[in-house]
Amino acid sequence: MKPLLVLALLCFAAGLQAAESLELNDKNYFAKPGLNVTVFADIYPDGHQTGVTVIQHGVRTAANGDLRLEISPGQWSPVPAAVGEAHVDVKNQRISQTLAYPDESKNRKGFNPIEYPDLTFSYQVHVEALEGNSVKVSVDLKKPLPDEWVGKVGFNLELFPGELFGKSYLMDESSGIFPTQPNGPLLEQHGEWLAEPLAQGQKLVVAPESDKQRMVIERVKGGQLQLWDGRTNHNNGWYIVRAEVPAGASKNAIEWVITPHVIDGWRYQPVIQVSQLGYGVSQSKMAVIEQDSRDTKADSVTLLKLGETGAVTVKSAKPEPWGAFLRYHYLRFDFSDVTEPGMYQIAYRGLKSQPFKIGKDVYSRHAWQPTLEYYLPVQMCHMRVNEKYRVWxxxxxxxxxxxxxxxxxxxxxxxxxxxxxxxxxxxxxxxxxxxxxxxxxxxxxxxxxxxxxxxxxxxxxxxxxxxxxxxxxxxxxxxxxxxxxxxxxxxxxxxxxxxxxxxxxxxxxxxxxxxxxxxxxxxxxxxxxxxxxxxxxxxxxxxxxxxxxxxxxxxxxxxxxxxxxENPERELDVVAGLAAASRVMRDYNPALAEEALAAAEALFARAFEQTDKTGVKAFALAELILATGKADYVDRLLAMQAAIVADIDNTAWAIGRVVNKLGNDDFAKAVKAAVVEQQQRVQEQARETPYGVPYRPHIWGAGWGIQEFGVKQYFVHKAWPEIADSDIYVNALNFVLGVHPGSNTESFASGVGSDSALVAYGVNRADWSYIPGGVISGTALIRPDLPELKEWPFFWQQTEYVMGGGATNYMFLVLAVEALETARE
Incomplete structure (x- = not known):
């Protein structure tokens, strides 16, 4: 071989090796193919979502690495406050975060007040990349802990239980299996009743039999590691690896080396995202394919129609590249031209989607009905709720x-x-x-x-x-x-x-x-x-x-x-609901309808002048106009023209229902002009993602917000069909039904579609069960860029059901898309 060619190959190999090393990327976390380590990139310790976090082969396996005042913290346990932003040192491949106890924004105040003990201290957590797949985690205290807190404060790293049940662990010379349920014997530790540690030692090997999950955690100095089952005292707990802060320690009070295993050459397997329920005949139909960010190749996609002899190819084509979003590369496959009723699957690179239906009757059964048949009855308070042999x-x-x-x-x-x-x-x-x-x-x-x-x-x-x-x-x-x-x-x-x-x-x-x-x-x-x-x-x-x-x-x-x-905004929201209910209840329960409207008008008189929130004022007036037709309400609404136009993002959907009933062309023209600009913004937001809807989660999964967005878009489209696109609320429904980011493509609506959320955060979550027709919040964002929907009944931010929107917004959307399909026949 020629020397220059050898040199070139060696340089290429060296470059490849360097590219595959664990190092800080442009999103400020440590990354290599198959492994990411984020450091205080997220903001939700109460939900097991911040601190030092390990993502192996696209799956978050460990999180919340930080100092805690308890062995097994719960939802209302003290958590630290981050002091400023994390310091990212690219030169030394190190991230440092300063933290402190207590967090004064939560100390006996806020949405869920936390009672902090009389303990004030600050510290830094450092994470730096070592050779191979390893990171060193160290903790420096500003000063040693008070004597009375020695043995109580420790560094915890939580291991997600759902994917470890039945897997093994090794701790020095001992070994065991991660139990499916927490088991005794119990012991009392600083006021906590916990099961005895599963193991203690210097080095823990997690899931040694699994190449995708194997991880080695080693305490370098200063004592032992303990492996606890945090579910003993909290049903929503995780397995916890813990090291106590030694007496008198400050610099390097904690020092660990964490080495997750990485499969050489690993790439994220493509994910085919389709509606788990299906599509109407005339409906636009777009499958989304999610690939590894380095995998930008588009291979042929095949649409298969299922029949008595198996599957027959109906359509085959290369998907259109959409580009980069979050941490993945996306392709889209449009099969809107396929209208023959039947059952279908999509195949790509040897993978197949779940079966789904195309038909005029796709929403006529098993779609919105479970919400009305099961979920709403089960949630009814002050009642006994029976289902044949079962008492809910x-x-x-x-x-x-x-x-x-x-x-x-x-x-x-x-x-x-x-x-x-x-x-x-x-x-x-x-x-x-x-x-x-x-x-x-x-x-x-x-x-x-x-x-x-x-x-x-x-x-x-x-x-x-x-x-x-x-x-x-x-x-x-x-x-x-x-x-x-x-x-x-x-x-x-x-x-x-x-x-x-x-x-x-x-x-x-x-x-x-x-x-x-x-x-x-x-x-x-x-x-x-x-x-x-x-x-x-x-x-x-x-x-x-x-x-x-x-x-x-x-x-x-x-x-x-x-x-x-005292909350006039909430009172006006109630005004709107009471007024709407009064209209539909007039024949069914006239007395209750009359009482509802009287209460709505009394509350309106009390609250209207007490707030300057245009959106809710317009909402209440629109519903009162539809319920009463009173000129006073019309005049009040017309007088708000400038404010309504200025706040059109929050008023268009409500005003559209009455704009042509007001008898004022100038008002109608001004609102319509504002809607044109508002819908341009909506279209821009929809184009931000490959899903045709905005996806901007904060803590909770974005499903509920996207459903509400879709409902409002329905009303804007109904009022101004020449301006507002119906595809956006159709896309919102498809998002809920499975066309959403991440490897878990299940329908957020439990019991709806071929694959749905059958483990959910409802009142029966301890049974790893679900309520048909309940709709979970859905895919959350683990910051900065990991979409996640775990099969885990204790993540309220991913799998919780909720009233006032979640399930009923979904139900409305299904009926809206069904009506759209019927109108096109």
Missing amino acids: HDKCHHDDALMAPVNYNHIDGYISGPSTLTDYEPGQPVAGLNKGGWHDAGDYDLRVESQIGTTWLLAMMVEEFGLDYDATLIDQQKQLVEIHQADGKNDALQQIEHGLLTVLGGYRALGRLYRGIIVPTVRQYVMLGDASAQTDNLVYHPSLEPGEVKDGRSGNFDDRWVFTE
Whole structure:
């Protein structure tokens, strides 16, 4: 071989080797093919999502590497505050983050206040790349810990359990299997009851049998590692590798070397993303293919039609390159020209999608129906909910509710001021609150925005699409629900009634809206199981002892609390929902409809001048105009022309429903001109991703926001079809049904489609189960660029169900796309 050729090959090999080394990239994390290590790139320690994080072969396997004050922290445990941005030292291949306890933004304040101990200290976490796949993690304390905190503070790295069940571990000379459930024996450690450590030693090998998951963690000096099962005291816990901070230590108080295994030449396997349910005949149909960022080649895609003899090729073509998004390269395959009804699959590079349907009736069964048949009934509060042999939950919360304390920052965003804003004193029973409502989400509280949001969306489905469906018996007198037992009544109207019973019940009792109704203790709040067990269903009486019962009252202080607030924006939101409900309930329950409209008008008179939020004011006025036709409401809306045009992003969808009923051409022309510009921005946002919708998650998966965006786009398209594109709300539905980023392409709607979220953060999450028709928040973004949807029932930010939007926005979108398909026939 010629010397120059040898030299060239050696240089090429050296360059290839250098390119494959673990080093900082332009997104400020350590990367090589098959391995990424991020350092405080994320912001959510409560959700196991920040700190030192390891991503192996495209999967986040370890996270939340940081100092903790407990062996096994929970949702309300103290977490540190980041002090400034991380320092990225490219020259020395090192990232450093300064942190401190306490975090004053969370210390007994905020949405979920945390009680921090009397301990103040700061420290730095350093991560630097070593040779091969290794990183060194070290911790420098500004000064040694106080003596009383030695043995309590340690560096924790959490290992995701869902992919380790049944895998093995090695710790020095000991070994074991990661257990599927936490097992004893128990021991008490600094006030925590935990299972004994699974292992202790200097070096831990995680999943030695798995090339994709194998990881070695070694404590370089200063004591041992401990492997704990964090699920012993928190159902949503992870496995935890922990090292205590030694007494008197400051510089290099903790020093580990972490070496994840990497498969040579690994590349991300292509992912075929299609609607798990299917497509209408006339609907645009776009499959998205997600590939490794280095894999920009487009091979032929094949559309297969399934028949009795197997699969037949219907269409074969190269997909169109879309380009880079997040950490991947994307291609798109358009098969809109295929209209023959049937079952199909897409094949690419030896891989196949799940089967999906093309047909005029793709949404006529098994699509929106599970939400109305299962999810809404199961979430109904104050009822016994049966499904043939199954009891989803018994009658619950019949002791609602006690007036909440004043000047109190409770959990989950419930905060009271110096007054109850009512004639009730704190702790006094408030009658009339034990009817109606839906449990808010994966918990059991009732938020007024969730109640009215669900009510409004159901009213829109009745009004826009003539929704009339009967699969459920709902008996308000007996407080009984029987799933799949028809009672001759429209389920949608019965559910709207159930929402009005709680909102108007609170209004009658309090003379104002409630903020929400929630249990008084964290222990009750985290309860999983039958909702009827959260309280004793007996009204509290302060003169009785705990456990004592007399005249149907109880000494147990477990009744839920009702909170009030001054919030004109939320009141106007309720105004809109009540007005809409009054229209569709006029024939079904005239008295309740009349009461709803009267309450809406009274609340409007109280709240309208108390806020300058144009969007919610326009929303309330639009619904009142449609409900009453009163000239005063029309005049008020017309007077807001300048503000409505200036805030068109938030007003177009609501104004479109009444703009042609106002009798004012100048107003209509001004709004239409603003909508043209607004829709240009919407189109720009839709083009930011290969999915035709904006994808900008903060903490929670973007599914709920994309559904709401789609619903609003429907109303804009209906009002201005020549300006607003219907494909955007169709894309929003397809996103929810499987055309979304990441390797998990399941439908966010549980029980809908060939592959769906069957492990979800509902009230039955401890059983690794789901509620049909519930819709999870979906694919989250692990910052800066990893889309993630794990099969894990304890990620509220990825798999939680929610009322007031999630499921009912999805249901609305399916009906909207079905109506669009019907109109095109």
